[in-house]
Amino acid sequence: MDFSISPDLAALRDRIETFVEAHILPVEADRSAWDAHDNIAEEPLQALRAKARAEGLWCPQVSPENGGLGIGKIGMAVTYETMNRSIFGPVVFNAAAPDDGNMMVLEALGTEAQRERWLAPIVRGEVRSAFAMTEPAPGGGSDPGMMRTTATRDGDAYVIRGRKWFITGAGAAEHFILMARTSDDPRRGLTAFLHHRDDPGWEIVRRIPIMGPEEHGGHCEIVYDGLRIPAENVLLEEGRGLKVTQTRLGPARLTHCMRWLGLAKRCIEIARDYAARREGFGVRLADRESVQVMLGDLAMQVEVGRLLVMKAAWEIDRGGYAQKEVSMAKIHVANLLHKAADTAIQINGARGYSTDTVLEWIYRYARQARLVDGADEVHKMVINRHLADQGTGFYRWETAP
Incomplete structure (x- = not known):
């Protein structure tokens, strides 16, 4: 596959990146903007959503005829990762679970009347x-x-x-x-x-x-x-309920991975920033080989996760189901997120364990990643079932027509 992205998608990614930096991260840093359950409170959320909508950054996963940007799964992989540099990013752009997956399945399987009654209000941000x-x-x-x-x-x-x-x-x-x-x-x-x-x-x-x-x-x-x-x-x-669940859960699992990659990268960002400033025994943490190995390994694992996600997104965009690809991505990225948060906390020491950074938030959140939408063990069973069915064909590259 071609790993380059279009200029339009790159421009959209850059606009989202700028929006997260300028508008969402300052709200994330203000604990008074959080609700009692460690999420963004309604008042600042609605203000940010209005800004995102005004800047044309709303609902990228939904088709234009239904009120979104229609960027496809590859486009979602690029933009969702960028959104989730902030723990509050996806919900601001109306791209957070569970609304995200529900919008996609209603758009794919709902009748015209059902899309008007049940989908449109979610797309508009009027209901959850x-x-x-x-x-x-x-x-x-x-x-x-x-x-x-x-x-x-x-x-x-x-x-x-x-x-x-x-x-x-x-x-x-x-x-x-x-x-x-x-x-x-x-x-x-x-x-x-x-x-x-x-x-x-x-x-x-x-x-x-x-x-x-x-x-x-x-x-x-x-x-x-x-x-x-x-x-x-x-x-x-x-x-046809099984068809509905398959239509919803496959892409939804993949969008989880897209967002988790953004959080994993945020963990690395916080760790690198602290390591560059913190000295011990006359040496910066960033200059210690042990810390370099930790960060280099995380960077490699993030890239592996991105490739798994992008391959699954490509397969879905071209009309496939990507069952084994989604399962591989789900296992890898869920475990990566936990490792990234744990490593970043270790590098930050007591600071990482405190609420002075969002690392402890990500660490608590990351543990459920290995459970939601299918535990790791279930997805490994799915992969093995494909291996049993396909044999050596499991590894075969697709041949272009």
């Missing part, structure tokens, strides 16, 4: 959304076939009963994509539904406390007890 799939044991987690939440047809509606948990953003969401079982068919047993926060028959029973900083709306446990969803709110069609 959530994807309600994961369930407490013995329900569905990484294996959606274990799903126990049911949707029973009753006239022109479906009645939903069940429990979900760790639903990201649910506490602040108005629009929900809900996965439920409509039959016992192993391939066609799940269905995706759209519902609104104000619909009766469901409730958030708790916002689950977590180790790390939280997305807006937290990670919630939900009980569905008779929620009625009109048949017109089925996404795609009854029994």
Whole structure:
């Protein structure tokens, strides 16, 4: 593949980089602009979002006809990495999870009426959304076939009963994509539904406390007890829930990696800056071979991650599914983020462990990276399944037509 990017994409990346430096990093540095859950508070967020929209930096992942920039997955790889130089970057540009993945799946699979009703308000930044799939044991987690939440047809509606948990953003969401079982068919047993926060028959029973900083709306446990969803709110069609999850989760996993690369680079930036200034026993940290090895290794691992992400993005942009490529990127970049934060804290010493930098924020956040959207072990199983199916073809380069 050609690793060069177009002048237009380079210009967009540079504009985002300038915006992050000039507008977002100063807000990040002001702890009074943070909310109680270590995220950006609503007032400064809305002010920054208005500026981003005014500068034409809004929703790069969505097509122009639906209100975005339509830059494709390769373009997203370039710009998302740049956005997440700040811990608050992606949400400012309306490119943060879970809205990011929900917008992409609604654009890809929603009817025209569904896109107008459920997608457009998210794109405009008027509402937030959530994807309600994961369930407490013995329900569905990484294996959606274990799903126990049911949707029973009753006239022109479906009645939903069940429990979900760790639903990201649910506490602040108005629009929900809900996965439920409509039959016992192993391939066609799940269905995706759209519902609104104000619909009766469901409730958030708790916002689950977590180790790390939280997305807006937290990670919630939900009980569905008779929620009625009109048949017109089925996404795609009854029994095609697995298709919906595949359409959403593959690109969403990859966009996580894009953003995590930006955070990993920020860790290196903070570590290099401190190492250049800090002396011990008459020698700058930056001049110590041990520190140079640590930073050089991180720089190499970031570049490996970028190549994995870019290959997966290229494959998706040309019409492929990139399942094994996304799994490889997800494993590598999730572990890289944790290592980058840990190494940067070590180089910064007590300063890194304090809240004087965002390293401790990134460190707490990084631990969940190896769990969300499939644990490392699940993705290694996926890679092995492709290896078993393809044999030596697993490694074959594609031949140009």
